[in-house]
Amino acid sequence: MEGAEGAPVVTPVIETTGLTKAYPRVTALDHLDVTVGAGVTGLVGANGAGKSTLIKILLGLVPATSGSARVLGHDVATEGTAIRSLVGYMPEHDCLPSDVSASDLVVHLGQMSGLPYAAARERASDVLRHVGLAEERYRVMGGYSTGMKQRAKLAQALVHDPRLVLLDEPTNGLDPSSRDDMLSLVRKIGEEFGIAVLVTSHLLGELERVSDHVVVLDSGRLLRSSATSDFLHATGSLLVEVQGPHDADRLLGQALVDAGLTARPAEGSMIEVEVRDDHTADLVRDLTVDLGLGLVRMQERHHRIEDVFREGGAGSVQPV
Numbered sequence: 001m002e003g004a005e006g007a008p009v010v011t012p013v014i015e016t017t018g019l020t021k022a023y024p025r026v027t028a029l030d031h032l033d034v035t036v037g038a039g040v041t042g043l044v045g046a047n048g049a050g051k052s053t054l055i056k057i058l059l060g061l062v063p064a065t066s067g068s069a070r071v072l073g074h075d076v077a078t079e080g081t082a083i084r085s086l087v088g089y090m091p092e093h094d095c096l097p098s099d100v101s102a103s104d105l106v107v108h109l110g111q112m113s114g115l116p117y118a119a120a121r122e123r124a125s126d127v128l129r130h131v132g133l134a135e136e137r138y139r140v141m142g143g144y145s146t147g148m149k150q151r152a153k154l155a156q157a158l159v160h161d162p163r164l165v166l167l168d169e170p171t172n173g174l175d176p177s178s179r180d181d182m183l184s185l186v187r188k189i190g191e192e193f194g195i196a197v198l199v200t201s202h203l204l205g206e207l208e209r210v211s212d213h214v215v216v217l218d219s220g221r222l223l224r225s226s227a228t229s230d231f232l233h234a235t236g237s238l239l240v241e242v243q244g245p246h247d248a249d250r251l252l253g254q255a256l257v258d259a260g261l262t263a264r265p266a267e268g269s270m271i272e273v274e275v276r277d278d279h280t281a282d283l284v285r286d287l288t289v290d291l292g293l294g295l296v297r298m299q300e301r302h303h304r305i306e307d308v309f310r311e312g313g314a315g316s317v318q319p320v
């Protein structure tokens, strides 16, 4: 298909419009409009923000109360089977049978998704190797550590060669080193295997590291959706440190205000200056020269994803 200018029209991986899920006591999703493209997308929000509900609706497992959603162009309300053949799902909770080996489970689920036995075996062996379970794949999963269980859940999500995987809290319960390993795997799935990934977490720092794009939910509403780099880019302020006569920082602060800029004390003896336009940094530099002060440093102040929550008020999300 081509757009008006002759450019190919790219179907979003996920698109929701006014998506609402009301339970008797709580509205889990509240008129959610969100679009997810290729690459790795982090879906972040506090416990109860609606992440798992969104995933279940996208899989066609739970009906929405109102609104609509499409996954890889398919309507979740009517094309759940088509969606599930194209999408892998790693559930949040421990749902693995304890008396079955990872190999048997992944082969079985490969067959369930339509692969012949020999192909399912081959594919299971590949995905179990990719997730780092080559050695232990014939052991029953009841004896697995949490990290190994998470890997087995990831492997079964990949066995049918999906175009999109929905990973619900893949780092849940993992120690820091296993968490790093899991996040590297998530990144690898998106980057090397070219599979679109939607990964949820309430640990914000993790998503900064592995996601191209971050969607933030708060009480079922969209708080923010943007490229991860935008979260990390300058907040629109400069941190300035000067050296010179006594109270140099105050002197400069007042001069900046007199020059029409907004300036306030920041950590240490630094001053934070709001960037008004492309000339703000030059103006700060010129003022320090005029005042006879030495400019020790001037740097952009960087945002972290956590700041979104401070502004947006989703207080219980934990930074790592």
Ligand SMILES: Nc1ncnc2c1ncn2[C@@H]1O[C@H](COP(=O)(O)OP(=O)(O)OP(=O)(O)O)[C@@H](O)[C@H]1O
Pocket (backbone or CB within 6 Å): 023, 024, 026, 027, 028, 045, 046, 047, 048, 049, 050, 051, 052, 053, 054, 092, 202
């Ligand atoms: N089947 C259900 N019946 C009633 N309420 C539900 C049901 N499933 C979820 N909820 C409620 O909907 C809200 C959103 O839950 P959801 O599990 O989607 O959040 P979440 O962001 O995935 O959080 P968590 O990480 O804790 O799972 C919560 O208040 C939850 O209690």
